[in-house]
Amino acid sequence: MNVEIVRATSLGALPHGFFGRRGGVSAGEVAGLNIGYGSNDDRAAIAENRRRAVDALLPGAKLVTVHQVHSADVVFASAAWPQDERPHADAMVTDRPGLLLGILTADCAPVLLADEEAGIIGAAHAGWRGALGGVTDATVEAMVRLGADRNAIAAAVGPCIAKASYEVDEAFRDRFLASDELNERFFTRGENSKAHFDLASYVVHRLRAAGVNTVEALQLDTYAAENRFYSFRRATHRGEADYGRQVSMIALPA
Template sequence: MSVGYLTSDLLSPVRHGFFTRRGGASSGVFAGLNCALSSSDQGDAVRINRARVAAAMGVAPEGLATVPQVHSADVIVVERGGAAAGSADAMVSSVPGVALGILTADCMPILLADDEAGVVGAAHAGWKGALGGVIENTVEAMVGRGAERLRIRAAIGPAISQAAYEVGPEMLEDFMVEDPEAVRYFAQGKGDRLMFDLVGFGLDRLRAAGVEAEWIGRCTYREPDTFFSYRRATHRLEADYGRLISVVRLN
């Protein structure tokens, strides 16, 4: 079975893919294309999966760059493929042949490109990273490599939708400290629970940074056959969960 991935017309003609869980070598709760070496999945299966992703993006396995992700606002500039030193939650590159890979399982995978300038970016944005500024920092890093804000296009891949993202009132308090108008991203749930619009928050942050952006409209939680989901795995009391990979590269 070939690997499956989704694309955004907004990023065309830049080569990219929001990979699903289909077409991988992993089994059990990781069944399919789990690309996280940090998971408890078999390492050989994960390496096979990552090699299939690299091939689909037209690069050698060593041309796929990833970085340990820690829900930060940190961005690194990537000059070559492979595992990056240190940790961060976003990468930018202006080197042809290098593919940037971000892992997610409900958080937003954001792929960005200024095709004219030859600069691409990839960000892992959960609520902590997005609130902390990882989106703005990624755009700034791209501008630092020669991109222009008005030319940058961004697409948010499969992520948890508001209807599936229940949070506590303390999270609203965290947001209100940063932005008194953040209440617009929260809808009332059951009891004191709230439903958070992570994607809406991400889109607004991208647009406020001067970037044209879209969400591809797919919820990780609602499509178990297609996407991994940390929250769904938690609700099912599963011991671990797979991670999706989203990749962008210069042509």
């Protein structure tokens, strides 16, 4: 099976893509294109999956990742870090061609950003904590400091857990309402009266509030699409011992 890449219209011809689990060599509960060294998967399989993903998008490029910690911290990437020296952060920006900024997810929202004319790109990991804490705001500001035009930035929100699959408790909802009572619009009630959260729409809202005019949400549910994507929540609900991670990447052509 070939590696599947989902692309965003908003990011044009820039090398970018949202990957799922199709086209990899991992087996068992993490079968497919598992990119995450945080899983218990065979390290050789993960390395091969990473090679396949990079080659499918921009052969010869260097994959740059961070140690994601659900923060709003952003770092500038000038080169790929060794795996054991990755900075703790949840977003990256760069103006260096040939670097693939890679975000790993398994329900959280991957966000890829670009000001193509300025030659500046960014990538962010927006779980609910990071999104509420302002990781996308911080990424936009980091791009602007690097020379991007806020009004020229385009952003795409990739596959993540959808509202129908994202049941949350009242304490979760209260955190968002305490930040802004208008956040009520990102919650609905399910058939059991439990709150459901629309992560993708919230991330889109934060991007637009940060001044990004072109924002695209792919509206792909990682939880529901078992054959296409990894999902931490789905694995947890099933009592599985492990779960895979997919990667979303963007680069400036060399």
